[in-house]
Amino acid sequence: MAHSTQQSDSSGDDSGLRDRSDSSVSELVAGLSFAVPYLIIAGLFLFGPLLLALYMSFHDWNALDPGQSQFIGLENYRILLGDPDFWNALWNTVYFVILTVPPIVIGSLLLALGVNRDVKGKWLLRTIFFSPYVLTVAVVGLLWTEVFSASGLIPYYVGGGNWLNDHTLAMPALAIATVWWQLAFNFIILLAARQNVPDRLYEAAKLDGASTWRMMRDITIPQMQNPLIFVVIVTFVGSFQVFGQPFIMTDGGPSFETTTIVLYLYDTAFTGREFGYAAAVGYVLFMILIAVSATSYYFLSGDKR
Structure with a gap:
């Protein structure tokens, strides 16, 4: 049994x-x-x-007859490393990233924290702050081209003539237009992240006598860490790939001061007809974005494994 x-x-x-x-x-x-x-x-x-x-x-690419393309190995990459126009475009892009990423990230965070407070008309503020993001890059470019023109609002009140024709002011002008346009996307993400932080954490902190700054440092920022990392990386990648704003507003001028890496790639491929070289530029950009995104995640996440 x-x-x-x-x-x-x-x-x-x-x-x-x-x-x-x-x-x-x-x-x-x-x-x-x-x-x-x-x-x-x-x-x-x-x-x-x-x-x-x-x-x-890896080829001297013939777009009309790809079968006639000549294999040249790493020659495109060798030329790229010694190309002053490429390095100028890369520096312009880095400069644009420096001008846009901190204001977009910090500004969207402050807007999200401000709107999250118990103030009247929050729905209206959310609508106002998000409304620029529904515009296309063409509309944004044309709108801000008029704003920065010699007869526009910015030169009228601030001075400086047409900012988009000024060697010093052209890139900051593109940055201002981009910050105004891109704040909304990050604002919505961070607002949702802030609303997911449990109120009991703040209530307990207030009972312990914590200041507003300490609650921000010890509760808000740590609880919003993952959305903040996402916002930083996405904003960086987006700014590094900027194309529409300089293409529409300045066409890379004046004197190539606003020619970014993607605009340079576009001109190389479709104006210069050097498609193989343009593909090499694109792959270098691809590797830069992967490297910087991984580095940003490594340091921002605190995961050192």
Whole structure:
């Protein structure tokens, strides 16, 4: 009897294992059925072009007859490293990032914290702050071109003539337009993050006599860490890839002072018809973005593993 009972228990265990195994297989099949369509689309429209661009960067690419393209190895990358126009465009891009990323991140955080307070008309403030983001880059560019023109509002009140034709003021003008436009996206993300911080943490801190600054440092910022990291990295990547604003507002001028790396890539490919070299520029930009994004995440997240 004991032996038969043991056999029964063993068969029951085996049946349970089979049921769990069948369930895992079903979940895997269901997951793959949802993932495969995305993977196919990503392969066609993301990974495919990435691999093609890498292949192009090793060639003197003939866009009209790709079969006649000549393999030149790393020559495009060698030329790029000694190209003063590339380094000028890279510096202009870094300068633009410096002008835009801190104001966008800090400004959106302050707006989110301010609107989150118990003030009248919060819904109206949210609408006002978010409204610029619904505009396209073309509308934003044309609008701010008029604002910075010789007869526009900024030169009228501040002076300086047409800012977009000034070697010193052209890039700050692009930065101002970009900050005004991009604050809204980060504002919504950080506002949602702030509203997810439990009120009981602030109530406990107030009972302990914590100041507003200490609650900001010890509660608000740590609780919003992940959204803040996301905002910093996305803002950095977006600013480093800026194209529409200089293309519409300055066309890279005056004297290439606002030619960014993506605008330089565009001009190289579609004006100079040097598609292989432009692909090399794109891949260098791609590697820069990966390196800086990973570094930013490493230091901002505090994860040193």
